[in-house]
Amino acid sequence: MLKSILSLGTAMALTAGAAFAESHAMTVRIGTEGAYEPYNFINDAGEIDGFEKELGDELCKRAELTCEWVKNDWDSIIPNLVSGNYDIIMAGMSITDERDEVIDFTQNYTPPSESSYVAASEDVDLEGGVIAAQTATIQAGHVAEGGATLLEFATPEETVAAVRNGEADAVFADKDYLVPVVEESSGELMFVGDDVPLGGGIGIGVRESDTELKEKLSAAIGTMKDDGTLNEMIVKWFGDQALTFE
Amino acid sequence: MFEYCTDPQELEGLTWLSCYLTTGVHFLFYWAFGKVLLLLAIAAPSALAFGFLGAMAARSLIAPLRWFGKAYISVVRGVPDVAFFLFFVIALDQFFEWTRHQVKCPDWDQPIRQGNDFLVCPAAKLPLNTAPEWQHETYGFLLAVLTFAIVFGAFAANVIFGAMKAVPRAQMETAEAYGMTRRQSFWRVMVPQMWVYALPGLSNTWMVLIKATPLLFLLGIEDIVYWARELGERRTARFSDYPHEDWRMWYFLALLIFYLGFTLLSETVLRRLQLRLSRGQATAAGEAQRKTAK
Numbered sequence: 001m002l003k004s005i006l007s008l009g010t011a012m013a014l015t016a017g018a019a020f021a022e023s024h025a026m027t028v029r030i031g032t033e034g035a036y037e038p039y040n041f042i043n044d045a046g047e048i049d050g051f052e053k054e055l056g057d058e059l060c061k062r063a064e065l066t067c068e069w070v071k072n073d074w075d076s077i078i079p080n081l082v083s084g085n086y087d088i089i090m091a092g093m094s095i096t097d098e099r100d101e102v103i104d105f106t107q108n109y110t111p112p113s114e115s116s117y118v119a120a121s122e123d124v125d126l127e128g129g130v131i132a133a134q135t136a137t138i139q140a141g142h143v144a145e146g147g148a149t150l151l152e153f154a155t156p157e158e159t160v161a162a163v164r165n166g167e168a169d170a171v172f173a174d175k176d177y178l179v180p181v182v183e184e185s186s187g188e189l190m191f192v193g194d195d196v197p198l199g200g201g202i203g204i205g206v207r208e209s210d211t212e213l214k215e216k217l218s219a220a221i222g223t224m225k226d227d228g229t230l231n232e233m234i235v236k237w238f239g240d241q242a243l244t245f246e
Numbered sequence: 247m248f249e250y251c252t253d254p255q256e257l258e259g260l261t262w263l264s265c266y267l268t269t270g271v272h273f274l275f276y277w278a279f280g281k282v283l284l285l286l287a288i289a290a291p292s293a294l295a296f297g298f299l300g301a302m303a304a305r306s307l308i309a310p311l312r313w314f315g316k317a318y319i320s321v322v323r324g325v326p327d328v329a330f331f332l333f334f335v336i337a338l339d340q341f342f343e344w345t346r347h348q349v350k351c352p353d354w355d356q357p358i359r360q361g362n363d364f365l366v367c368p369a370a371k372l373p374l375n376t377a378p379e380w381q382h383e384t385y386g387f388l389l390a391v392l393t394f395a396i397v398f399g400a401f402a403a404n405v406i407f408g409a410m411k412a413v414p415r416a417q418m419e420t421a422e423a424y425g426m427t428r429r430q431s432f433w434r435v436m437v438p439q440m441w442v443y444a445l446p447g448l449s450n451t452w453m454v455l456i457k458a459t460p461l462l463f464l465l466g467i468e469d470i471v472y473w474a475r476e477l478g479e480r481r482t483a484r485f486s487d488y489p490h491e492d493w494r495m496w497y498f499l500a501l502l503i504f505y506l507g508f509t510l511l512s513e514t515v516l517r518r519l520q521l522r523l524s525r526g527q528a529t530a531a532g533e534a535q536r537k538t539a540k
Contacts, residue, residue, distance in 0.1 A: 027376040035476065037485045042476060044487050045270035068379060072466055076332075080466070082362045083336055084343070084371065102362055157479040161492055184482035184489075209360045 027066045028213070029086035030056050034071045035155050036177060038237045039092035039202075042071075051237035052090040055109060058229070059204075062220040075135060075154060078102060081205060087213065088206050092174065094138050094199030104208045106218040108201030109230060110176075111243045115139050117193045118178045119170035120163055126193045129169035132159040138198045139172045163189065176238045254487045266488045275473035279504070281387070282459045282470055289394040290455060294448070296399025301406035319407070322400035330397055331464050335389050339372070346370040383467070390465045398455050405447030410436055412443040414528055442523040442532075449516045453509055474501050 032040045034048055043049040048069045060067035070086045081089055081103060094113075095105045115138070117126055127147050133140040135152045143150040151168045153159045160181055162168040171178070175195060182189050204221075206214045224230040231244040250257070251265035266272070303315025322330070343366045344358065351367035358365055368374070373381045413436050421431035462469040478494030524531040 029375060035479075041485055042271055043485070046272075046274045047270070049485075066376075070379070070382070071468070073463070076464075076466070079336070083340060083364045084366070085339075085466075087375070155475070155479075161480070164492070180482060180484050184484060207363045207365075209363045209365055 027068060028060065028088060029068045029070050031070050031072045031077055031081060031086040031089045031091065033074045033077065033091040035074075035157060036092045038176070038180065040090070051233065052092065054237075055224075055230070055233055056090050058224065058233075059217060059220045062223060063216045065216070073154075078205070082207060084207075087210065088204050088217070090204055092177075092202055093205050094174075095201060095203045096138050096141075096199050098141075099205070102208075103205045104210070104214055105203035105205055106214055107221055108203045109221050109224075110202045110234065111245055112197060112199060112201045113243055114175045114195035115142070115172060115198045116175040116178055116191055116195045117170045117172050118160070118163065118182055118189050119192045120166075120189060122190065122192060124169040124192055126170060130167075132162040132168035132171045133173065134159055137173075139174070142196065142198060143172055160189075176242060179239065179241075262488075266490075269488065271473075271477065274468070275470065275477055278468060278470045278473050281467065282462070285387070285391060285394065285459060285462065286456065288391050289398065290452060292391065292395035293398035293402050293451070293455070296395050297402025297406050297448075300399055300403025301410060304403065304407050305410060315403070319400050319403050322397055323404065327397060327458065327461060328464065331393060331461050334396075335393050335465055338389060338392070340364055343370055343372050346372060386465060386467055390462055390467055393465070394455070394458070398451055398458075401451045401454075402448060405451065406440065406444050408447070409440040409444035413439045417528065439527060442520070442527050442529060445516070445520050445523060449512075452512060452516070456508060456512065457505065470501055470504070474498055 032048060032052060034040055034042045036050075038051050040048060040050040040052045048071065053069065056067060056069070072080055072086070074091070077089055077091060077093075078099070080086065089103075093099070095108060099105070117124075117131070125148075129148055130151050131143045131148045132151045132153060133143050134156050135154055140150060140152055151162060153162065156173060156177060159168070159171045159173060160178075163171045170192060178191070182191060204214075204217050206217070221230070224233075225245050234242050234244050248265060248268065250261065251268070254262060254265055257265060300315050300318050303311050304319060306312045306315065343364075347354065347358065347366040347370035350369045354367045356365065373385050417435055417439060418431060421435040426434065460469060460471040463472045474497035475494060478492065478497035480492045481489050483489040520531075521535075525535055526532060
């Protein structure tokens with residue numbers, strides 16, 4: 001009896017060891033958009049860069065995974081995840097109920113953030129005017145529910161360009177995306193109206209069946225929250241006024 | 247790339263431009279032109295082969311083969327390109343992975359479809375998850391080539407089907423009179439003569455194919471249109487050493503010139519080919535050539 005318990009224990013230890021070795025060698029492909037600075041963008045050298053690139057690499061190190069970055073169009077970023085072309089999404093994707101029905105999210109790696117309106121003049125009509133937003137974002141959903149006319153674009157940059165050339169009265173997007181846009185516009189663009197809190201922060205999107213990977217990444221995010229490195233990274237990429245974790 | 251490019255803020259005019267146009271991201275843009283040309287170089291002959299086989303099937307004496315050929319021609323031509331590209335490629339990819347899964351992982355006990363997720367065993371992934379990124383990109387590219395070949399093959403098949411019917415009946419009758427079998431008269435009389443009737447239609451298909459290459463981006467392949475949009479976007483000094491205004495117009499102008507130049511070149515080549523194919527043919531153009539040669 002004792003012998004069989006012992007051998008069972010050895011067998012379990014062996015399996016656990018094998019599982020560990022397997023996970024260590026596991027390659028995780030990370031899908032991102034590459035057009036949403038400072039979250040993720042393509043730098044001058046043609047490489048993926050940004051807050052999420054730095055964060056993702058650190059998370060992979062902590063979770064002991066080998067990671068590979070893949071660029072994918074925003075429109076098809078969820079379909080390609082569920083059909084297995086890559087394993088996780090880190091693309092400034094807010095945690096929302098609609099998305100949660102299709103995929104799963106890890107715990108958030110940015111606090112629930114504000115979305116803001118940016119326009120070319122102070123006196124735009126946010127209630128009944130034309131508001132630009134990126135397709136399939138929580139901001140687009142929010143505008144569609146309100147009284148304003150929604151003008152959708154495939155990329156974030158195009159939503160801002162629409163305000164510059166007068167096609168839209170204002171753009172509605174993540175505040176963290178708009179802050180550098182407004183700062184670099186030399187007074188041409190400005191924040192208007194009140195900020196709107198939307199979504200549950202940004203998380204890593206994973207397939208619903210990938211519970212183990214989700215737990216692993218969530219744990220890694222947890223350690224980064226605990227030791228303050230995540231907050232440092234947020235301040236580095238989004239500036240001192242950015243929301244950080246308590 | 248150049249030594250003087252270390253501090254772009256200090257540069258002006260042409261020196262700045264020479265540094266700007268040689269950044270790593272611009273080389274990805276230039277490489278994308280190569281990708282488009284490579285796609286055309288592989289997809290066009292494959293589409294022609296699909297077209298030829300499709301046309302042969304459509305005029306086959308064996309009924310199921312004929313139905314298949316006709317169905318291929320009408321279904322593929324009828325489905326919008328964009329829908330075909332979005333649906334078909336994902337389905338094709340999943341079909342390949344499913345087949346590999348059946349072969350490589352017979353012991354796998356979990357369902358392949360779990361809700362929205364498509365899950366095959368890691369060994370059946372195509373390419374493997376551990377494969378380097380270039381293999382993933384090559385695989386995606388080949389899927390794209392295959393899709394282009396199938397779509398444009400259907401158009402080519404219809405053109406070739408029509409061209410085969412356009413070969414004068416007298417020619418085929420003569421072949422029969424010489425005692426040629428159906429197969430012999432097909433390969434020796436009909437095929438050599440049908441090209442002159444097929445060429446105008448095929449040249450249309452080729453022109454449309456050239457202009458359809460931006461559909462590559464739907465398949466996740468970064469083609470010239472993607473890079474033109476990406477590079478032309480307004481850049482701020484915060485995330486780039488080369489800040490600039492919205493230059494999309496200039497990048498798209500460059501694409502316009504590329505596509506116009508390429509179609510112009512194609513037209514010249516196709517015109518010469520038409521002249522060459524008309525030689526000695528029982529058509530008005532062939533007859534005109536015979537008269538001037540006298």
